[in-house]
Amino acid sequence: MTFAVFAGDKRAAAAGRRRTPEATLLGLAALGGSLGAVSAQRLLRHKTRKQPFAGELNLIVLGQLGLLAVLAVLAARHALVIR
Numbered sequence: 488m489t490f491a492v493f494a495g496d497k498r499a500a501a502a503g504r505r506r507t508p509e510a511t512l513l514g515l516a517a518l519g520g521s522l523g524a525v526s527a528q529r530l531l532r533h534k535t536r537k538q539p540f541a542g543e544l545n546l547i548v549l550g551q552l553g554l555l556a557v558l559a560v561l562a563a564r565h566a567l568v569i570r
Contacts, residue, residue, distance in 0.1 A: 488515070488520060488523065489512075489515040489516060489520025489521075489522075489523030489524050489527070490520075490523035490524070490526055490527045491523075492507055492511070492512065492515055493512060493523070493524060493527030493528065493531065493533055493534075494527060494531060494533075495507065496512065496533065497527075497531050497533040500533075509534075509540050512524065512534070512540075513540070513543055513544060513547065516544055516547050516548075517547050519551075521544070521547055521548045521551055524544060524547075525544070525548060528541075528544065
Protein backbone atom coordinates (compact mmCIF):
# COMPACT_ATOMS: atom_id res chain seq x y z
CA MET A 488 0.00 0.00 0.00
CA THR A 489 2.78 2.44 0.89
CA PHE A 490 4.54 1.76 -2.41
CA ALA A 491 1.30 2.55 -4.28
CA VAL A 492 0.82 5.83 -2.39
CA PHE A 493 4.42 6.84 -3.16
CA ALA A 494 3.87 5.94 -6.84
CA GLY A 495 0.69 8.01 -6.91
CA ASP A 496 2.53 10.96 -5.40
CA LYS A 497 5.27 10.60 -8.01
CA ARG A 498 2.65 10.65 -10.81
CA ALA A 499 0.95 13.67 -9.24
CA ALA A 500 4.28 15.50 -9.06
CA ALA A 501 4.99 14.82 -12.73
CA ALA A 502 1.50 15.96 -13.74
CA GLY A 503 1.51 19.06 -11.53
CA ARG A 504 -1.46 17.79 -9.51
CA ARG A 505 -2.13 17.91 -5.79
CA ARG A 506 0.46 15.93 -3.83
CA THR A 507 0.28 13.54 -0.92
CA PRO A 508 1.52 15.33 2.23
CA GLU A 509 4.95 14.24 3.42
CA ALA A 510 3.49 13.58 6.87
CA THR A 511 1.17 11.00 5.30
CA LEU A 512 4.02 9.31 3.44
CA LEU A 513 6.16 9.17 6.58
CA GLY A 514 3.20 8.02 8.67
CA LEU A 515 2.59 5.09 6.34
CA ALA A 516 6.26 4.16 6.59
CA ALA A 517 6.14 4.40 10.38
CA LEU A 518 3.05 2.18 10.54
CA GLY A 519 4.93 -0.70 8.97
CA GLY A 520 5.27 0.40 5.38
CA SER A 521 8.95 1.28 5.48
CA LEU A 522 9.87 -1.51 3.05
CA GLY A 523 7.37 -0.17 0.52
CA ALA A 524 8.51 3.41 1.14
CA VAL A 525 12.20 2.65 0.67
CA SER A 526 11.47 0.45 -2.35
CA ALA A 527 9.42 3.19 -3.98
CA GLN A 528 12.04 5.78 -3.12
CA ARG A 529 14.76 3.72 -4.79
CA LEU A 530 12.86 2.20 -7.73
CA LEU A 531 10.86 5.31 -8.62
CA ARG A 532 13.60 7.79 -7.69
CA HIS A 533 11.08 9.66 -5.60
CA LYS A 534 12.04 11.94 -2.71
CA THR A 535 15.62 10.68 -2.67
CA ARG A 536 17.22 14.13 -2.37
CA LYS A 537 14.42 15.88 -0.50
CA GLN A 538 15.59 16.80 3.00
CA PRO A 539 14.56 16.45 5.75
CA PHE A 540 12.17 13.81 4.30
CA ALA A 541 14.90 11.34 3.31
CA GLY A 542 16.58 11.64 6.70
CA GLU A 543 13.30 11.18 8.56
CA LEU A 544 12.50 8.09 6.51
CA ASN A 545 15.96 6.71 7.31
CA LEU A 546 15.32 7.30 11.03
CA ILE A 547 12.02 5.42 10.79
CA VAL A 548 13.76 2.49 9.10
CA LEU A 549 16.57 2.46 11.68
CA GLY A 550 14.05 2.60 14.51
CA GLN A 551 12.12 -0.32 13.08
CA LEU A 552 15.30 -2.34 12.57
CA GLY A 553 16.31 -1.59 16.16
CA LEU A 554 12.90 -2.74 17.38
CA LEU A 555 13.22 -5.94 15.37
CA ALA A 556 16.66 -6.56 16.87
CA VAL A 557 15.31 -6.10 20.41
CA LEU A 558 12.39 -8.42 19.68
CA ALA A 559 14.75 -11.03 18.21
CA VAL A 560 16.94 -10.94 21.34
CA LEU A 561 13.90 -11.24 23.59
CA ALA A 562 12.54 -14.13 21.53
CA ALA A 563 15.92 -15.90 21.67
CA ARG A 564 16.09 -15.46 25.46
CA HIS A 565 12.56 -16.74 25.81
CA ALA A 566 13.39 -19.79 23.69
CA LEU A 567 16.37 -20.56 25.93
CA VAL A 568 14.29 -20.30 29.09
CA ILE A 569 11.61 -22.66 27.76
CA ARG A 570 14.10 -25.42 26.93
